[in-house]
Amino acid sequence: MTEHTEGWSARALAMLRAVAQGRAEITVSLEPDLYVDGLPCSDQSTAHRLAHAGLIRTPGGVPGSRVPAELSETGQDLLEPLAPAA
DSSP: OOEEGGGEEHHHHHHHHHHHTTOEEEESSSSOOEEETTEEOSOHHHHHHHHHTTSEEOOOOOTTOEEEOEEOHHHHHHHGGGSOOO
16 A cells, blocks of 8 residues: 555545545544444544544544544645645
């Protein structure tokens, strides 16, 4: 797997794009799990890294529940240079 923007893998960036597109949910937990299109993400260790790095977050909720994942401003800034030109 090749490394991209600020050391994040292509897979991690794809996970961030799924969050940005509103296709992801995250569990309210100290080690949040990510779900994309209703399915558990196959690389939860990267999901944990993204959450702990502050790139994705939960909007709140009851511990253990699954809620829509949000992209933080830092996550948005990371994806911005990768967005296609309009």
